[in-house]
Every structure is written in structure tokens, then in C-alpha cells.
Amino acid sequence: MGGVIPVAGKFTIEVASVKKSAACGGEQSVLDAFLREDIWVPHSCTQGTCGSCKIKVLGGTVDHRSSPLYTLSQEERDDSVALACQCAPVSDLTVEPINSFACDDRIPRHTLADYAGVIVGLEDIASSVRRLTVKLDAAMAFNPGQYVEITVPGLGVRRQYSISSNASDPSTLAMDVKYTAGGAASEWLFARASVGEEVAITGPYGRFGLHAAQDEEVIMLAGGTGLAPMKSIITSVLAGGLAPKVYLYHGDREVLDLYDFEYFRDLESADGRFVFRPAVSRGVQSDGWEGRIGRVTDLVAEDFASCKGMSALVCGSPGFVDSAAKSLKRRRMAPRLIIREEFTHAVPEPADQLLN
Amino acid sequence: MSTTTVSTWIDSITVEELEKDPNPIYERLRKEAAPVVFLPAIGLHVATTAEACREIASNSELWYGFISPAGGRTFGHGAILNENGPLHEDLREMVEPSLKPSVVDQYVEDLVRPIARKFLAEFENDGHADLVAQYAEQVSVRSLGDLLGLNSVSSDKLREWFHKLSVSFTNAAMTEDGEFANPEGFTPGDEARAEIRSIVDPLIDNWIVNPDHSMLSHWLHDGMPAGQTRDREYIYPTLYVDLLGAMQEPGHAIASTVAGLWSRPEQFERVIDDPSLIRRAIQESVRWTSPIWSATTRQAQQATTVQGVDLPEGTVVMMSYGSANRDENVYNAPSEYDLDRRPAPHLAFGAGKHGCAGTYFATEVIRIGLEELFEAIPNLERDEDHEIDFWGWGFRGPKELHAKWEV
Known part of the structure; x- marks a missing residue:
């Protein structure tokens, strides 16, 4: 790179195989810079926990910053592997994603960008779930199942939330937020936030969802607010006829934790392709609950003698996703057809919340 | 000096002990003996370290392909393993066209996937199976059998042949x-060879006049002047090599990979969840338990x-590639299966001019x-x-591999 004098803190980063480059500097991660230039790099959590955005640094040097050792081992660092979502360049870079582009081939791609939003709705939809609706200054095209990053006003910290609203209205986004005691975003959203307040949003991120028509029936398993991306996905799957049948399992602990119950009940009555199976793990009959009691990750194994030839979408806490995948594999669903999205937590998850 | 200074414990090593488990014996050889050492039990030297194996295998000017006495007795002489120079080149040119990666890519999915599915369908609802006999060996022999043009030979017959040839080939004492x-240990191999001839001769008669896309038809016709075919006596020793090693070893590797992953349940789960890790799981498996553990030989053309x-x-x-692949100087904790091991080159497919011609095909199967x-x-x-009972020194893998699952 002789002769090139880089502007301080601003480097040119390139994906070798597609010969496309982006500028990256300041606090920006390598992934962020690529997605903003519409250069796709496979990724999922953007929190450094899933490892799906690993890149090989073919030329140049990166600062791994907060890349955790359990996602990116010392051997991998020695071998010039980095997490695109965490690392920043300290020189010009040439990189190549480790996960092939092919695995994301059916996913439509949307450019990452910053949006100025205004809160147009704050609605308590379950005992500790608040739906935040934001009107954006411009349409943000996204795939149902993708998520955005919200900058908490006044604090500058960023939190990730799946979009629960329809992709057909890309300028108004709804996000379902579970209250976390002591969480920066929760303390703002449940106490101080108000309609009319401005909020900065960056997105879209992620590859969760059902992106092309398939012959397989779909089982969706949602733990708690894992329901949010499912709602957006179900709308597009039914409208687009992407799957012959959709079974939605929504599980939480108490009846009061469930939400959008009426919405999905009505949808089930209106559309023969959709089956709704909510359940509570600690429900008691005195609540007036006539539905099922138990963990949905167990109930799905009771309901299906075999899941061969079906696919699944699973979203919830890491513990929920793990036990859902185990149940589906017990019923012999092909693991590659179990698409998973785990919540990542800004604060450690209490052990008793691991399941539902 | 090496042939005269063997110590007593090496004198007392038996082929039977080696076949039961060569690993502790070779671990001691690597530690205490010279990297190339005379083993009286087989009347030959063995190369035990990665450096010694690589040095010998990659210098094909000095080190010619050779066949062990038991191997020569089993296959007859003139096989691809022990020819050198122009004859070896002709045999490689005969076998290589359909094994080139770019060519394998064109047919291997359509060849192997239906075979695998057919055998799975036979037991997947049983809830239990011996994966060696019911799956790994079946997929291995049917895939290569159909590729060679032996579609009319049953999978169980092909399995019987490689088992019998293997017994003779490794009758090394x-x-x-x-x-x-x-x-008397050569009797099974002799029986198999006689039966192979009785079945394959008529097929060859037909291919001579009616060439088709089978590998054996290509062996007969490729590169020959119009109207001429290669002599079957020229082809047979190399066909026996295939009917033993190429038939048996992909099956060994399938079973060893599953057994290796079972020793690391967390790694097994990861591979089940992410099929893209399978290639890596295979490479670690053939390092950990090399299917062709100690079966090929080289001969020095001059003092060295x-x-x-x-x-x-x-x-x-x-x-002894199986020993080289557990060389403590190359691998940390070499006797452990570890998917996350930093990838390092191994010698499971040999090296140099006599390196395995079917590396890519086998790995794809x-x-x-x-x-x-x-x-x-x-x-x-x-x-x-059931215990997982690995067996063999020349060729190594689990004899049986019992699995269960909920149905």
C-alpha cells in the first residue's frame, strides 16, 4: 500500500472475492462499514456471540476490541480470523468471509443505514412487554425476521430488537420489548419514554426469516418476545404463499405474559393454513386459561410423531432455542432446516429465565 | 546400524498385538526407537514419525513404490502400488481421469446421495443399527461399485470380497x-480373487466390444489405439487394490468419524447442527484413526x-501413516479426537507419486x-x-458401531 496516506482513523476495507470496498473509521465495526456500502457479509447477532460473521484478514491488521474469547479463540486470532461485527481496522484491510456467501443466497439484501425516528406508539401488551412503534424519516426496506438497533436517548447505548410489524410498511416499525430490571433500555422505555420523542435507529440486521417459497410445512417456536419476528414473518409467509402450513407455538410462564393472543386466534379462524398453539409453563386454571400448560418445546414433541420433511423457525433465549432444537431433532427434523435466532442479553440472563 | 541394534521389546512385538491396538506400541516406538526401525515380526522396517514418513513418501526417485510380501501374494505383482516409472505413470493415467476433483464434482452427488438414502430407508425407523455393517460399508462399496461398473454385483458380495482380500493382505507375519x-491365511484372498475373476471376466468381455461410461470400461479403452484394449491381466492387480482399499476405507472413515465425534458429545452436536463442519470432522477423523494405518511400503533404490x-x-x-498422524511433535494430545484442533497437514492419504489417487472421491463419499x-x-x-471395538493395524476402523435413536 505504498504511496497511500490514509486519512487518520479512516481506512479502506475490501472483500477480496467480490472486489468491493468500503471506508471504515472511528468506532465503526468492519461489518457495519460493509453493510452500509451494500456489501453483504454473512452475520446474525452482531453482538460477538454467534460467530457467523467471522472473516479471514488476508491483508492488514485489525483491533479485535471486545471480541469474546469463547467466540473467537486465540488460535483463530493467531490465524488472522476476526469477528466482523466487533473488530475495527487499524490499517487498510483485505478480508474474506469464512462462512460462504452461498449459505445466504436466498436472502434479499438491504443496505444498512441510520434513521431518525419519532415514537408514535407505546402500548403495554403483556404484563412486562411494551410495544414501541416508531415512525422513520425514510422507508427502511427489511426482510421479515430482521432486527434493528436502537440508540437509547440520553445514554447512547445501543440495543437490538426484532421488528414485529409488516415489511409492507417499511417506514413504521414496531418492536416488542420485555422489561429487564436494571436494563438501560428498559428503564428508559418503561419509565421515561414518551410519544413524540425522537429516537435514532440503525438497521436492518440479521438473516432470520423465511425468504423463499418452500414445500415444507413450518413449525415456529417462540419463547416470550421471540414472538416479535414471527409475527412479521407469518404475515409475509401467508400473503406470499411461501409455505403450505404454519404452526405457531408461543410459550411463556404466565397467562399474563402472553400477547397478541386475539390477533393470532383470529388469524387462525380466518386462514386454514395457520395453526396457533399458545401455552404457559406455570399457568393455573383460575386465570381462566383453558389452553395448554407446559413448555412449548416439550409440547411440540408431543404433537408431532415425526417432523421429517418439515422445517422450523425458532426464536427466544439461548436456553429456549437449544431445547427447541433438541425436541425437533428428537422428532427427526433435519438440523439444517431448523433456523434459529437467539436473544442476546445486555445484562446476564438469570438462570430461572433460561426456559420461557 | 538400525538393523542390528534392535532392543528386545521390539523383537517381541507380534502382529496380533499390533492388530488389536498399534497405538501404544507405536507411541513407545516414537519415543524410544529410531524413526525408521526394523520390526522382526514382519521382517521389514517401519517408519513411525511424520517427518520420516513424509521424507520417504515424497522422494519417489529414491524410494520406489513396493508391495509387502503379503500384499504381493494377495494381489499378484504389477499393481499400481508397486509399479514405478513409465508403467506406474500409465496406471495412474488409467485410473485418474474419473477421480479428478472437477470430474468427481460432476457425478458424485447424483451417485452417492441416492445410495445413502436407500440404505438409510432400510433401517431409519428401527431405532437402532450397526452403522458399520448396515450403513458405512454399504454406502462405501455401492458408490464405488456402481462407479466401476459392478452394478450387478451385490453390496454384500463386494463387502465379502474386501473383507477376504483384507485378511490376506494384512497376513503380514x-x-x-x-x-x-x-x-493358510491367504486362502480367503485366493477364494475372493477366483470369484472376482469369474464375475468380472464376462463383464470385461462385454466392455471390450460395448464400451460404456463405467470406470472399468474406461480403464480398458482410454488412451489405447482404436480397436485395442488394455490386457485384463494388466488391469487386475490394480482392480484388486481398488476392491480392497478403495472399497473398505471410506466405510472405515465414516464409522471412525462418528466414533470420534461420540468421544466429544458437544462437538458431535455442533456437527449435527451445522453440516458445513462435516469436512473438518472427516479430516480430523482420518488423522485420529487413519483407515490405511500401515499398509503401503517403499523400497530404497540406493543406500540412504x-x-x-x-x-x-x-x-x-x-x-505407518497412522503413527505419523499421532506424532507428538506435530499434534497436541494426538490420541484425542478434536474437531477444533488447529488444522495441520496429515498423511492419511499418503504423499508423493504414490499418494492416494482417490483422495477426493473418497472424501466426497x-x-x-x-x-x-x-x-x-x-x-x-x-x-x-456395545463397546466400540477398533481393530486392525494394516487397515483400521471400528468393527461394529452400534447406534440408537428415538423413533
């Missing part, structure tokens, strides 16, 4: 006088020194076999009621 210690060991002209060295197995039975578990 020699007396002090240089005679075979167990001459390997890793400090002086060897006279004519020295025959058995390449193993990959597709495992992909289909894990896709069809993602709840596969080890059946703890």
Missing part, C-alpha cells in the same frame, strides 16, 4: 527365515539416511454419507450397551 508364518538412520540399498519400509446420516437421524446416539 513372517518367520525368521523370511517365510510366511501363516500361509532418513532422519539420521542409515538404510542400505533395497531396504523396504512400511509406511464420506461427506455425503455423513450428511445424509445426520440429516435423516439427527437424534442419533451411541448405544452404550
Whole structure:
């Protein structure tokens, strides 16, 4: 790179195989810079926990910053592997994603960008779930199942939330937020936030969802607010006829934790392709609950003698996703057809919340 | 010096002990003996370290392909393993066209996937299976059998042939006088060879006049002047090599990969969840338990020194790749299966001019076999009621591999 004098803190980063480059500097991660230039790099959590955005640094040097050792081992660092979502360049870079582009081939791609939003709705939809609706200054095209990053006003910290609203209205986004005691975003959203307040949003991120028509029936398993991306996905799957049948399992602990119950009940009555199976793990009959009691990750194994030839979408806490995948594999669903999205937590998850 | 200074414990090693488990014996050889050392039980030298094996295998000017006495007795002479120079080149040119990666890519999915699915369909609803006999060996022999043009030969017959040829090929024990210690051990191989001829001769008669796309038809016709075919006597020794090693070893590797992953349940789960890890799981498996553990030999064309060991002209060295692949100087904790091991080159497919011609084909058969197995039975578990009994020194893998799953 002789002769090139880089502007301080601003480097040119390139994906070798597609010969496309982006500028990256300041606090920006390598992934962020690529997605903003519409250069796709496979990724999922953007929190450094899933490892799906690993890149090989073919030329140049990166600062791994907060890349955790359990996602990116010392051997991998020695071998010039980095997490695109965490690392920043300290020189010009040439990189190549480790996960092939092919695995994301059916996913439509949307450019990452910053949006100025205004809160147009704050609605308590379950005992500790608040739906935040934001009107954006411009349409943000996204795939149902993708998520955005919200900058908490006044604090500058960023939190990730799946979009629960329809992709057909890309300028108004709804996000379902579970209250976390002591969480920066929760303390703002449940106490101080108000309609009319401005909020900065960056997105879209992620590859969760059902992106092309398939012959397989779909089982969706949602733990708690894992329901949010499912709602957006179900709308597009039914409208687009992407799957012959959709079974939605929504599980939480108490009846009061469930939400959008009426919405999905009505949808089930209106559309023969959709089956709704909510359940509570600690429900008691005195609540007036006539539905099922138990963990949905167990109930799905009771309901299906075999899941061969079906696919699944699973979203919830890491513990929920793990036990859902185990149940589906017990019923012999092909693991590659179990698409998973785990919540990542800004604060450690209490052990008793691991399941539902 | 190496042939005269053997210590007593090496004198007392028997082929039987090696076949039961060569690993502790070779671990001691690597630690205490020269990297190329005379093993009286087989009347040959063995190369035990990665450096010694690589040095010998990659110098094909000095080290010619050779066949062990038991191997020569089993296959007849003139096989691809022990020809050198122009004859070897002609044999490689005969076998290589359909094994080139770019060519394999064109047919291997359509060849192997239906075979794997057919065998899975036979037992996937049983809830239990011996994966060696019911799956790994079946997929291995049917894939290569159909590729060769032996579609009319049943999978169980192909399995019987490689088992019989293997027994003879590894009947390596020699007396002090240089005679075979167990001459009756060649009877199974002789029987298999006679049966192979009785079945394959008529097929060859047909291919001579009606060439088709089968590999054996290509062996007969490729590169020959119009109206001429290669002599079948020229082809047979190399066909026997295929009917043993190429038939048996992908099956060994499928079973060893599953057994290796079962020793690391967390890694097993990861591979089930992410089929893209299967290729890596296979590479670690063939390092950990090399299917062709100690079966090929080289002969020094002149006096030489390997890793400090002086060897006279004519020295025959058995390449113990299974030992080289557990060399403590190359791998940390080499006796453990570890998917996350930093990838390092291994010698499971040999090296140099006599390196395995079917490396890519075999690896693809193993990959597709495992992909289909894990896709069809993602709840596969080890059946703890059965031990996993690895066996063999020349060729090594689990004799049986019992799995169970919920149906």
C-alpha cells in the first residue's frame, strides 16, 4: 500500500472475492462499514456471540476490541480470523468471509443505514412487554425476521430488537420489548419514554426469516418476545404463499405474559393454513386459561410423531432455542432446516429465565 | 546400524498385538526407537514419525513404490502400488481421469446421495443399527461399485470380497527365515480373487466390444489405439487394490468419524447442527484413526539416511501413516479426537507419486454419507450397551458401531 496516506482513523476495507470496498473509521465495526456500502457479509447477532460473521484478514491488521474469547479463540486470532461485527481496522484491510456467501443466497439484501425516528406508539401488551412503534424519516426496506438497533436517548447505548410489524410498511416499525430490571433500555422505555420523542435507529440486521417459497410445512417456536419476528414473518409467509402450513407455538410462564393472543386466534379462524398453539409453563386454571400448560418445546414433541420433511423457525433465549432444537431433532427434523435466532442479553440472563 | 541394534521389546512385538491396538506400541516406538526401525515380526522396517514418513513418501526417485510380501501374494505383482516409472505413470493415467476433483464434482452427488438414502430407508425407523455393517460399508462399496461398473454385483458380495482380500493382505507375519508364518491365511484372498475373476471376466468381455461410461470400461479403452484394449491381466492387480482399499476405507472413515465425534458429545452436536463442519470432522477423523494405518511400503533404490538412520540399498519400509498422524511433535494430545484442533497437514492419504489417487472421491463419499446420516437421524446416539471395538493395524476402523435413536 505504498504511496497511500490514509486519512487518520479512516481506512479502506475490501472483500477480496467480490472486489468491493468500503471506508471504515472511528468506532465503526468492519461489518457495519460493509453493510452500509451494500456489501453483504454473512452475520446474525452482531453482538460477538454467534460467530457467523467471522472473516479471514488476508491483508492488514485489525483491533479485535471486545471480541469474546469463547467466540473467537486465540488460535483463530493467531490465524488472522476476526469477528466482523466487533473488530475495527487499524490499517487498510483485505478480508474474506469464512462462512460462504452461498449459505445466504436466498436472502434479499438491504443496505444498512441510520434513521431518525419519532415514537408514535407505546402500548403495554403483556404484563412486562411494551410495544414501541416508531415512525422513520425514510422507508427502511427489511426482510421479515430482521432486527434493528436502537440508540437509547440520553445514554447512547445501543440495543437490538426484532421488528414485529409488516415489511409492507417499511417506514413504521414496531418492536416488542420485555422489561429487564436494571436494563438501560428498559428503564428508559418503561419509565421515561414518551410519544413524540425522537429516537435514532440503525438497521436492518440479521438473516432470520423465511425468504423463499418452500414445500415444507413450518413449525415456529417462540419463547416470550421471540414472538416479535414471527409475527412479521407469518404475515409475509401467508400473503406470499411461501409455505403450505404454519404452526405457531408461543410459550411463556404466565397467562399474563402472553400477547397478541386475539390477533393470532383470529388469524387462525380466518386462514386454514395457520395453526396457533399458545401455552404457559406455570399457568393455573383460575386465570381462566383453558389452553395448554407446559413448555412449548416439550409440547411440540408431543404433537408431532415425526417432523421429517418439515422445517422450523425458532426464536427466544439461548436456553429456549437449544431445547427447541433438541425436541425437533428428537422428532427427526433435519438440523439444517431448523433456523434459529437467539436473544442476546445486555445484562446476564438469570438462570430461572433460561426456559420461557 | 538400525538393523542390528534392535532392543528386545521390539523383537517381541507380534502382529496380533499390533492388530488389536498399534497405538501404544507405536507411541513407545516414537519415543524410544529410531524413526525408521526394523520390526522382526514382519521382517521389514517401519517408519513411525511424520517427518520420516513424509521424507520417504515424497522422494519417489529414491524410494520406489513396493508391495509387502503379503500384499504381493494377495494381489499378484504389477499393481499400481508397486509399479514405478513409465508403467506406474500409465496406471495412474488409467485410473485418474474419473477421480479428478472437477470430474468427481460432476457425478458424485447424483451417485452417492441416492445410495445413502436407500440404505438409510432400510433401517431409519428401527431405532437402532450397526452403522458399520448396515450403513458405512454399504454406502462405501455401492458408490464405488456402481462407479466401476459392478452394478450387478451385490453390496454384500463386494463387502465379502474386501473383507477376504483384507485378511490376506494384512497376513503380514513372517518367520525368521523370511517365510510366511501363516500361509493358510491367504486362502480367503485366493477364494475372493477366483470369484472376482469369474464375475468380472464376462463383464470385461462385454466392455471390450460395448464400451460404456463405467470406470472399468474406461480403464480398458482410454488412451489405447482404436480397436485395442488394455490386457485384463494388466488391469487386475490394480482392480484388486481398488476392491480392497478403495472399497473398505471410506466405510472405515465414516464409522471412525462418528466414533470420534461420540468421544466429544458437544462437538458431535455442533456437527449435527451445522453440516458445513462435516469436512473438518472427516479430516480430523482420518488423522485420529487413519483407515490405511500401515499398509503401503517403499523400497530404497540406493543406500540412504532418513532422519539420521542409515538404510542400505533395497531396504523396504512400511509406511505407518497412522503413527505419523499421532506424532507428538506435530499434534497436541494426538490420541484425542478434536474437531477444533488447529488444522495441520496429515498423511492419511499418503504423499508423493504414490499418494492416494482417490483422495477426493473418497472424501466426497464420506461427506455425503455423513450428511445424509445426520440429516435423516439427527437424534442419533451411541448405544452404550456395545463397546466400540477398533481393530486392525494394516487397515483400521471400528468393527461394529452400534447406534440408537428415538423413533
